[in-house]
Amino acid sequence: MSDQQTPTNELADVAPEAWSGVHRGPLRAGEWVRLTDSKGRRHNFELVPGKRFFSNRGHLEHDDLIGREEGFTIASSAGGEYLVFRPLLSEFVVSMPRGAAVIYPKDAAQIVALADVFPGATVVEAGVGSGALTCSLLRAVGPFGKVVSWERREEFAEVARRNVDQFFSAPDGRTHPAWDLRLGDLTEELPRSGQRADRIVLDMLAPWECIDAVADALVPGGIVCAYVATTTQLSRIVETLRAHGGFTEPQAWESLVRDWHVEGLAVRPGHKMIGHTAFLVTARRMAPGEQAPRKKRRPAPGAYGVDYTGPRPADLPPEVVEERFDA
Numbered sequence: 001m002s003d004q005q006t007p008t009n010e011l012a013d014v015a016p017e018a019w020s021g022v023h024r025g026p027l028r029a030g031e032w033v034r035l036t037d038s039k040g041r042r043h044n045f046e047l048v049p050g051k052r053f054f055s056n057r058g059h060l061e062h063d064d065l066i067g068r069e070e071g072f073t074i075a076s077s078a079g080g081e082y083l084v085f086r087p088l089l090s091e092f093v094v095s096m097p098r099g100a101a102v103i104y105p106k107d108a109a110q111i112v113a114l115a116d117v118f119p120g121a122t123v124v125e126a127g128v129g130s131g132a133l134t135c136s137l138l139r140a141v142g143p144f145g146k147v148v149s150w151e152r153r154e155e156f157a158e159v160a161r162r163n164v165d166q167f168f169s170a171p172d173g174r175t176h177p178a179w180d181l182r183l184g185d186l187t188e189e190l191p192r193s194g195q196r197a198d199r200i201v202l203d204m205l206a207p208w209e210c211i212d213a214v215a216d217a218l219v220p221g222g223i224v225c226a227y228v229a230t231t232t233q234l235s236r237i238v239e240t241l242r243a244h245g246g247f248t249e250p251q252a253w254e255s256l257v258r259d260w261h262v263e264g265l266a267v268r269p270g271h272k273m274i275g276h277t278a279f280l281v282t283a284r285r286m287a288p289g290e291q292a293p294r295k296k297r298r299p300a301p302g303a304y305g306v307d308y309t310g311p312r313p314a315d316l317p318p319e320v321v322e323e324r325f326d327a
Ligand SMILES: C[S@@+](CC[C@H](N)C(=O)[O-])C[C@H]1O[C@@H](n2cnc3c(N)ncnc32)[C@H](O)[C@@H]1O
Pocket: 100, 101, 102, 103, 126, 127, 128, 129, 130, 131, 132, 133, 134, 150, 151, 152, 153, 156, 184, 185, 186, 187, 203, 204, 205, 206
């Protein structure tokens, strides 16, 4: 079938009970659209009947967008060309209003995949910040799962609530049924709440302060995932998990995403890339009373010697503790 022909078996809109945050079919009033101009500048706005969108290239009537299938270009009054689509989740989270810094889509994707966030899972996260990761977690657990999001700053929780509600907007303004946004410090409130979880995701300055609470809340086999920006935080969270003893050996990694320029014979890496955003660390919770197997390999010389001041694995031989790093 050519692109000009009308398909005979149109897909209906996505079922609202799926809580995907996605719509199919003609653009409707109340939906958000994303316009991209010829220079790649993006504009996101809600479609309101009778309203005008203004840019440096004149204006557009919202009514000229409402009722059309997304994926078209439209000219503004001063001849600007705009590409019109509904925003994807990955586009929404980088353009939505922010309280705190957000987890970028490349890392959210890794968290969902490598912390194995599954439909129906119960996930605890802290802090909720601007709610970017929350959107990915809710997408992954679906309406039959649960995401309990702790945030200690009320103003950030409010930003997150608005963003998440906007993304998953339902006609009657209900919030995602799997979401439970709570105000408070995870370290104190998680033990008080008695909440158990399959997965716990920590995105905060000092995730090591939460490890006892996390260990009590995680089910055996559950996964803790920490997102940390600096190498000093990376070291401290990994060593705290090791020193706790109730987790498997932590895995630490980062992902670097590089675009490619592909044009005829000019095929090369792009000049810009998303380099460092943060490190990710995951570990699995052992069953109560069970210890993870000891590392077979001796630590690198001096790794835990006299110069090291962080948490230490409990079972280090005395000679390892006395070594100097540069000896
Ligand atoms: C970088 S932001 C989180 C961003 C969020 N993951 C997102 O994708 O939008 C870190 C947040 O953690 C919150 N926070 C820090 N320590 C916390 C704790 N112990 N309990 C709850 N929230 C905490 C901060 O107030 C801040 O809003």
